[in-house]
Amino acid sequence: MRKIAVFNNESVDGYFSGPEGDLTWAYQGSDDAEFNAFIANNASRGNGGALLFGRVTFEMMASYWPTPMAQEQNPVVAKGMNSMTKYVVSHTLEKATWENSKILKGDLVTEVRKLKQESGPDIAILGSGSIVAPLVQAGLIDEIQIVLNPVVLGKGRTMFTGLDESLVLKLIEAKTFRNGKVFLRYQPATA
Amino acid sequence: MRKIAVFNNESVDGYFSGPEGDLTWAYQGSDDAEFNAFIANNASRGNGGALLFGRVTFEMMASYWPTPMAQEQNPVVAKGMNSMTKYVVSHTLEKATWENSKILKGDLVTEVRKLKQESGPDIAILGSGSIVAPLVQAGLIDEIQIVLNPVVLGKGRTMFTGLDESLVLKLIEAKTFRNGKVFLRYQPATA
Numbered sequence: 001m002r003k004i005a006v007f008n009n010e011s012v013d014g015y016f017s018g019p020e021g022d023l024t025w026a027y028q029g030s031d032d033a034e035f036n037a038f039i040a041n042n043a044s045r046g047n048g049g050a051l052l053f054g055r056v057t058f059e060m061m062a063s064y065w066p067t068p069m070a071q072e073q074n075p076v077v078a079k080g081m082n083s084m085t086k087y088v089v090s091h092t093l094e095k096a097t098w099e100n101s102k103i104l105k106g107d108l109v110t111e112v113r114k115l116k117q118e119s120g121p122d123i124a125i126l127g128s129g130s131i132v133a134p135l136v137q138a139g140l141i142d143e144i145q146i147v148l149n150p151v152v153l154g155k156g157r158t159m160f161t162g163l164d165e166s167l168v169l170k171l172i173e174a175k176t177f178r179n180g181k182v183f184l185r186y187q188p189a190t191a
Numbered sequence: 192m193r194k195i196a197v198f199n200n201e202s203v204d205g206y207f208s209g210p211e212g213d214l215t216w217a218y219q220g221s222d223d224a225e226f227n228a229f230i231a232n233n234a235s236r237g238n239g240g241a242l243l244f245g246r247v248t249f250e251m252m253a254s255y256w257p258t259p260m261a262q263e264q265n266p267v268v269a270k271g272m273n274s275m276t277k278y279v280v281s282h283t284l285e286k287a288t289w290e291n292s293k294i295l296k297g298d299l300v301t302e303v304r305k306l307k308q309e310s311g312p313d314i315a316i317l318g319s320g321s322i323v324a325p326l327v328q329a330g331l332i333d334e335i336q337i338v339l340n341p342v343v344l345g346k347g348r349t350m351f352t353g354l355d356e357s358l359v360l361k362l363i364e365a366k367t368f369r370n371g372k373v374f375l376r377y378q379p380a381t382a
Contacts, residue, residue, distance in 0.1 A: 012337065012360060012377065013349045014205015025357065133345070146203065148339075150362050150377060154324070154354030158204045163345030166216065169203060171341045171371035180362035182375070186203065186341060 002115065003122045004052065005143035006132055007043075008159050012148065015156025016129060025151045029179030038175065038183065042145070043080075049121040050085040052112070057127035058088035062098040087115065087123070089131060109138045116140060133162040136188070143187055144169065150180035193306065194313040195243065196334035197323055198234075199350050203339065206347025207320060216342045220370030229366065229374065233336070234271075240312040241276040243303070248318035249279035253289040278306065278314070280322060300329045307331060324353040327379070334378055335360065341371035 008016040009026035018025060030036065053061065061081065064070050070078040086101040089108050096103050104111040112135055115123070125132065125141075135141050160167075169186035176182050199207040200217035209216060221227065244252065252272065255261050261269040277292040280299050287294050295302040303326055306314065316323065316332075326332050351358075360377035367373050 010205070011357075012205070012335070012375075013351045013354075014201070014203070018357070028359075136343070144203070144343075148375075150360040150380075152327070152335075152351050152354060152358040152360065154351055154357060160204045160343050160345055163204075163343060166202075166209070166345060167343040168219075169341040169343065169371070171367065171373070174365070174367040174373050176362065176365040180360070182362070182365050182373070184203075184339075184373070189341075 001117060002120055003142040004112070004116065004125065004135070004140060005122070005145055006125045006141055006159070007145045008127065009147045009149055010159075011151050011153040011156065013152050013154065013156075014158050015153045016127070016159040017157045018153045019155045022153075022156075025153065026147070026149055028149070028151070029177075029181055032177055032179035032181075035177040035179050035181060038177070039147070042183075043124075050087065050123045051081075052087045052089070052115075052123050052125045052128070052131070054128035054130045055088060055090040055093055056130070058086070058090070058093075058096070058098075058101075060127070061086075062096065062101070066098055085120070108134055109140065112140050113138070129157055129159040129161055132159045133164075136160070136163060136167055137165075139188070139190070141188065143172075143185060146184045146186075148182040148184060192308060193241075193311055194333040195303070195307065195316065195326070195331060196313065196336055197316045197332055197350070198336045199318065200338045200340055201350075202342050202344040202347065204343050204345065204347075205349050206344050207318070207350040208348045209344045210346045213344075213347075216344065217338070217340055219340070219342070220368075220372055223368055223370035223372075226368040226370050226372060229368070230338070233374075234315075241278065241314045242272075243278045243280070243306075243314050243316045243319070243322075245319035245321045246279060246281040246284055247321070249277070249281070249284075249287070249289075249292075251318070252277075253287065253292070257289055276311070299325055300331065303331050304329070318350075320348055320350040320352055323350045324355075327351070327354060327358055328356075330379070330381070332379065334363075334376060337375045337377075339373040339375060
């Protein structure tokens with residue numbers, strides 16, 4: 001069965017997205033070579049892997065990664081993002097022009113349960129706060145990976161909005177970097 | 192100048208207090224001897240120290256620690272809590288019957304600034320979500336200590352509610368325990 005991992009940045013007060021969707025805070029400290037190498041290696045563990053998005057995050061990513069701007073700013077990441085298989089769960093999206101994208105139009109939990117049973121690489125969820133809670137509750141998330149950033153935002157969105165009961169986790173890994181970020185890897189305790 | 196440290200538990204989604212003020216999740220994993228010893232030692236670094244509370248946390252604590260129940264359940268902690276100097280910031284509280292308590296009736300920031308300049312032991316804030324943000328913004332908090340618990344609550348309160356701009360922190364210490372808790376010690380980056 002394919003594994004699904006959520007990977008997101010978080011502030012010390014638990015937000016994965018700041019006021020008005022601000023993400024600039026998560027890019028601070030990006031001059032730490034050890035951190036960069038660790039994150040790149042972590043991402044490539046699902047090498048040739050697939051990505052799963054909610055519509056909002058998908059459209060944001062699709063408006064950037066295929067562009068010449070992304071080619072110039074982040075050629076390596078852009079190549080990876082464009083070549084990977086991307087799934088987007090949406091009832092409203094008509095078509096996805098970003099290469100290697102597939103729209104899943106049915107019920108979120110049903111579609112993702114089917115996806116896990118198909119053969120294929122493991123799947124990472126980036127951003128996509130609206131789909132994390134229902135997938136966690138359905139027991140379809142195998143791992144939650146968080147980069148805890150040394151900042152308090154005061155306002156923002158948590159990626160677990162809508163979770164209607166608490167979820168006990170098991171800490172698998174914690175790694176501290178010189179830039180003050182802490183990488184945390186959890187599994188649901190019931191897994 | 193006396194230092195002020197905030198010490199609180201947090202869930203992975205950033206809450207220091209769960210739905211309806213639930214704190215039971217923070218007491219999970221209390222069978223980890225190394226964790227217990229570390230936390231006890233951390234608390235005693237401000238040995239004979241003082242505590243600072245908002246009214247709600249103060250009244251909750253005052254209704255428990257002086258009681259025979261606390262004597263029986265937690266004799267060592269109860270002795271410490273009862274003998275330490277406690278400050279509670281409140282415009283409405285008429286009197287504080289908990290031994291060694293003082294009510295600060297004036298403006299929060301003014302009172303705490305004065306407190307820091309008096310001689311005396313360092314001060315810890317426990318709970319008290321309503322006073323953290325204004326004190327952080329006034330530059331009166333020297334350290335933020337968090338025990339990050341391996342649980343997602345889905346709903347709750349963050350201890351930084353009301354902070355109206357983001358606060359960059361410096362990670363001073365991170366320590367992982369077998370019970371899955373991670374102790375994090377931060378200072379404001381501007382300190």
